[in-house]
Amino acid sequence: MSSSFADALVVDDVSKHFGGLKAMRHVSMRLGAGERVSVIGTNGAGKSTLFNCVAGALPVSSGTITLFGQDVTRWPAARRARAGLARTFQTSRLFLQLTAAQNVYVALGAQMKGHPLRLARREGARWERVAELLDRVGLSGRGPQIVGDLSHGEQRQLELAMALALRPRLLMLDEPAAGFSPAERAHLVTLLNALPEEMSLLLIEHDMDIALAVATRVIVMHDGEKLLEGTPDEIRRSERVREIYLGGAVGDAA
Numbered sequence: 154m155s156s157s158f159a160d161a162l163v164v165d166d167v168s169k170h171f172g173g174l175k176a177m178r179h180v181s182m183r184l185g186a187g188e189r190v191s192v193i194g195t196n197g198a199g200k201s202t203l204f205n206c207v208a209g210a211l212p213v214s215s216g217t218i219t220l221f222g223q224d225v226t227r228w229p230a231a232r233r234a235r236a237g238l239a240r241t242f243q244t245s246r247l248f249l250q251l252t253a254a255q256n257v258y259v260a261l262g263a264q265m266k267g268h269p270l271r272l273a274r275r276e277g278a279r280w281e282r283v284a285e286l287l288d289r290v291g292l293s294g295r296g297p298q299i300v301g302d303l304s305h306g307e308q309r310q311l312e313l314a315m316a317l318a319l320r321p322r323l324l325m326l327d328e329p330a331a332g333f334s335p336a337e338r339a340h341l342v343t344l345l346n347a348l349p350e351e352m353s354l355l356l357i358e359h360d361m362d363i364a365l366a367v368a369t370r371v372i373v374m375h376d377g378e379k380l381l382e383g384t385p386d387e388i389r390r391s392e393r394v395r396e397i398y399l400g401g402a403v404g405d406a407a
């Protein structure tokens with residue numbers, strides 16, 4: 154799969170083995186600039202493995218990964234992050250004893266470079282940006298709260314604010330709705346649909362409703378392979394997808 158400059162991400166024939174276990178086999182996919190792609194699939198399908206290979210948390214066994222036109226296959230995660238990739242984690246990486254605002258402040262620090270005096274002068278602007286980010290994820294007014302006292306849903310919203318603090322060109326979210334109430338799910342869909350148009354989004358999501366509500370294209374993984382790719386409507390109508398999600402055998406009918 155060749156890469157064009159308009160692609161945020163190209164995954165080309167990537168496999169990942171853990172010892173004898175083939176967790177992901179010959180997966181290829183492309184994500185255009187500003188495109189929103191959801192990867193769905195049942196437990197053990199290989200979604201997180203794909204996600205971690207793209208983010209640089211796991212080395213691939215074979216294949217290549219191209220990010221914004223550059224081959225990043227051998228790059229560590231931090232270098233991919235500097236190239237414009239931000240990700241969230243299934244398990245929380247928040248500083249629970251700090252406030253929500255302080256967490257975002259720390260995340261912003263990862264982006265700021267320069268002379269300490271100049272940085273000190275930009276202190277006010279940095280706190281304004283913290284407020285803006287909290288507002289964007291629906292946490293305005295929650296800034297002074299200790300993170301350990303926030304609800305699970307609010308903590309996930311905060312993680313999103315921290316990922317956005319990096320001004321990513323590609324945002325990758327790993328099951329952002331895990332453990333959410335129906336109201337929090339609806340809110341998340343609104344938030345994701347309001348992200349800047351030019352930001353590419355790769356969403357790994359167990360919840361099909363969310364995956365289909367946010368994506369322009371959906372990839373279905375099953376048993377370590379890419380089974381199907383299509384628009385949300387095509388995926389909704391697919392007999393194969395229904396069979397997988399109902400736990401039946403995967404038939405030949407598309």
Ligand SMILES: Nc1ncnc2c1ncn2[C@@H]1O[C@H](COP(=O)(O)OP(=O)(O)OP(=O)(O)O)[C@@H](O)[C@H]1O
Pocket residue numbers: 171174175176194195196197198199200201202203359
């Ligand atoms: N670090 C690891 N070591 C060994 N096996 C692993 C490792 N990570 C994942 N696997 C295995 O690889 C396969 C794919 O797992 P993966 O977590 O990618 O699936 P998933 O689609 O994300 O599932 P879930 O929805 O449950 O998170 C599974 O059989 C899993 O047990």
